[in-house]
Amino acid sequence: MTSQLVDLNAISEATARAVATDPAAAQVVFRASGTPTGTVGSEISARSHTVRVDEPPTLGGADAEANPVEVYLAALISCQVVTYRFWAQRLGVTVDDLAITAEGDLDVRGFFGLDDSVRPGFQAVRVNVRITGPETAERYAELQRAVDAHCPVLDLSTGATPVTTTLETA
Helix, strand or coil: CCCCCCCHHHHHHHHHHHHHHCHHHHCCCCCCEEEEECCCEEEEEECCEEEEECCCHHHCCCCCCCCHHHHHHHHHHHHHHHHHHHHHHHHCCCCCEEEEEEEEEECHHHHCCCCCCCCCCEEEEEEEEEEECCCCHHHHHHHHHHHHHHCHHHHHHHCCCCCCCCCCCC
16 A cells, blocks of 8 residues: 555645645635435535435435435545545555444434434444554554544544535525
């Protein structure tokens, strides 16, 4: 895994130089839009990409795609993967293999409004990182600390992110 075709440190260094001369260059806006499909599915567009989402039959869907909370777990895992790659290079930590899994506990009473004391989102999420390579356990623990401190999607889950919802009617 350490022999990426792209030098991730070069990307970090170029970004640091750009931000040092123009702090406004650090601000990036990501956008996505969505429309309903099927009974409870949706089609999401982000840049030139499409993500389709559905629910299992027990939640009214056709189970044609991953559901929204599974897409969240996929986003968390993929963000962890890229953050491990960036920080392994930055810290000079050799990683031969990396595999990440995540699972979350969800109580559907919150979503369905059956019990307003139950959160509609995950009550807990567990991320398991399996990493192999020649480094010591301490070096991999250092890498994990760096990843957990810098992973944007993990931060979305553990920090408070202000969200403003605007309703437009015609």
